[in-house]
Amino acid sequence: MASYELTYIIRPDVPTTQVDTVLGKITDVIKKARGKVAKTEQWGLRTLAYPIRKHKRGYYTHLGITLPGEGVAEVEHQLKLAEDVIRFVTVKVDEISKEPSAVMKAKARDAAQAEEFNA
Amino acid sequence: MAMDNSRAKGKGKGKGKFGDKKREPRDQFRTGGKYTPKLLGKAYFQRKKGCPFSGPKAPKIDYKDVRMLAKYLSDYGKMLPRHLTGVCAIKQRELATAIKRARMLALLSFTVKEQGRFGEDRPERGDRRPPRGDRPGFNREPRAISAPAAEATAEVKE
Numbered sequence: 001m002a003s004y005e006l007t008y009i010i011r012p013d014v015p016t017t018q019v020d021t022v023l024g025k026i027t028d029v030i031k032k033a034r035g036k037v038a039k040t041e042q043w044g045l046r047t048l049a050y051p052i053r054k055h056k057r058g059y060y061t062h063l064g065i066t067l068p069g070e071g072v073a074e075v076e077h078q079l080k081l082a083e084d085v086i087r088f089v090t091v092k093v094d095e096i097s098k099e100p101s102a103v104m105k106a107k108a109r110d111a112a113q114a115e116e117f118n119a
Numbered sequence: 120m121a122m123d124n125s126r127a128k129g130k131g132k133g134k135g136k137f138g139d140k141k142r143e144p145r146d147q148f149r150t151g152g153k154y155t156p157k158l159l160g161k162a163y164f165q166r167k168k169g170c171p172f173s174g175p176k177a178p179k180i181d182y183k184d185v186r187m188l189a190k191y192l193s194d195y196g197k198m199l200p201r202h203l204t205g206v207c208a209i210k211q212r213e214l215a216t217a218i219k220r221a222r223m224l225a226l227l228s229f230t231v232k233e234q235g236r237f238g239e240d241r242p243e244r245g246d247r248r249p250p251r252g253d254r255p256g257f258n259r260e261p262r263a264i265s266a267p268a269a270e271a272t273a274e275v276k277e
Contacts, residue, residue: 007183007224048225058225070266091182091224096267103226 001066003038008079008088009058012045019059022084026063029078033071038096039064043103052086060102064096094102170207173216180213181219186225192218196231 008026010019019042027037043060052058067075072090079088100108152220172180178187191206191214197220201211221227 009225049222049228050225052225060224087224089220089222102181102187106186 001034001068003063003093004067004072005091005093005096006063006065006075006088007091008085009048009052009060010084010086011053011055011086012059013055014056014084016059018084019032019061021080023061025074025082026079029075030063030065030067030071033067033074035067035071035075037063037064039098041104043107055086058086060103062101063092064093066096170205170210171209173207180210180217182224183226184219185221187220188214188221188227192227194231196228 006026008022010022023040030037034071041062043062046060047057048055069104076088076090079085171177178184180189191204193199198215201208206214218227223231
């Protein structure tokens with residue numbers, strides 16, 4: 001069982017509930033492949049650095065998972081088939097960090113700054 | 120051995136020339152030597168600090184940390200060479216993969232579109248290109264060969 005980080009982007013023109021639906025589906029696939037989801041992060045709607053399939057924004061979801069090596073192909077195959085997922089990246093990591101990722105930290109920092117500005 | 124000999128000789132000569140005056144090594148200028156404040160006055164470059172990712176307090180290279188990665192990119196979004204950033208070779212390789220991963224996730228751009236001198240005043244993409252005749256390499260008269268071809272397509276359209 002190796003640890004992986006899976007990040008995928010969902011197209012922005014679907015209803016927000018779709019984010020959870022896709023997450024549920026992916027989690028099922030991972031469980032079927034005898035894996036575990038150790039960490040889930042919703043990065044929310046972000047502006048893409050460049051358009052992907054003509055979309056300029058997307059819902060990011062970041063997962064920390066443990067999977068047996070053969071399971072990765074299966075999960076990636078299912079992600080490829082999912083129409084709402086416009087991009088995904090799987091990265092092998094030594095261990096899944098329990099802290100919030102840099103993106104979440106940046107988000108919190110920006111939120112704090114905005115609050116300060118408004119106050 | 121021979122090399123050592125010649126070097127020793129050179130040193131000896133130097134001493135003979137400036138024998139009575141004690142010269143500190145930082146006052147001498149040799150090719151490949153260090154530029155020191157004394158030699159160049161105030162306009163000297165500060166020495167590179169060394170690899171920013173080595174050492175006990177170094178930040179981890181993470182493809183999700185856009186802020187950190189952006190420091191090692193040019194204004195156009197290209198990776199900066201090591202000799203400008205001081206990153207060591209091993210870490211530069213790691214950094215390169217991290218940047219490429221961030222690009223795949225659209226956290227970083229592959230390129231940044233060229234900005235006009237006046238930014239937003241720049242015309243939309245469709246209007247930006249000058250007509251063909253004004254562009255270098257396109258200012259020739261149309262060749263005779265292309266004429267019948269154009270006619271043929273016109274006929275098809277009709």
